[in-house]
Amino acid sequence: MDSNRLEIIARIQIQKPANEVFEGIVNPEKMSNYFISKSSGRMEEGETITWHFPEFEEGYPVEVKKVEQNKLITFFWDANNEKTEVNIELSEKPNNSTLVTVTEKGKENSPDGINWLKGNTEGWANFLACLKAYLEYGINLRKGAFDFLKEKVLPDEILKVSPDCEIFTTRVVNFSQEEVFKAWSEPNHLKKWWGPNGFTNTFHTFDFRPGGKWSFIMHGPDGTDYPNESVFVKIESPSMIVFNHVVLPYFQIVATFEKLSPAKTKVNFRMLFKSPEECNQVKKYAEGKNEENMDRLETELKNVVIE
16 A cells, blocks of 8 residues: 555454345445435446435435445545545355455545544444444444534634634625625526636525525536535625535635725635634645636626626
């Protein structure tokens, strides 16, 4: 193994034959009894499916790379905008039992990577224990086990954070404060510019009020889908919009629009995090992408008409 890359390994032996274990993993009707709440389809080679979990509203895309009947399942999924590869290997053992080995790799050996290693090692250990309990005893160990994850991760107010917990982007645009606010607050405009270069958006819900949800999927230029879920916290027309990004990575966005003249506005875009570690994990790719976002905003502002 490359010493600069991390790899998770978790194992358990299940007192069931390999064909039953295999079906318990690839069949969403069975997997929903111990791991997910639902799936868009069966795990089949070359397919991209979406897993949903009981504790979270968003879905997680899973790209199935390889399937060997009763032996191997390989897939990619997203870990905070960085794909990792998961292999689930089945090995036949005496007494009609099966050794299940899960490996996940792709993260760099870094402080962020170590946090991923700890969290996902725990996650795969739980997966294997739940799989064993379901196949051997028909028990759903996961039910209610992670309800604490449903608790709010961000407050319904503007976060007060230190500078090392903030990513700040600002831009002066030659458009009125009202035009800028409209580009941020109307989905027919927002969906055209939100995100870095090459991204498009499909909006599912846009309830523009405090407490309202904004649910959408960002489509990357490489075809990868990124489900997003946010909740609006504070809206002051035409000067401020605040919302919480309530799926990983967790953060709050505070966007303010300062009127410099009738046709000039200063846009301040703040991403706020609860810890420097969470901030640094996003900062390494977000700063440049946020500038691209502002470029796209300026382009779309040319299409905004104030009646």
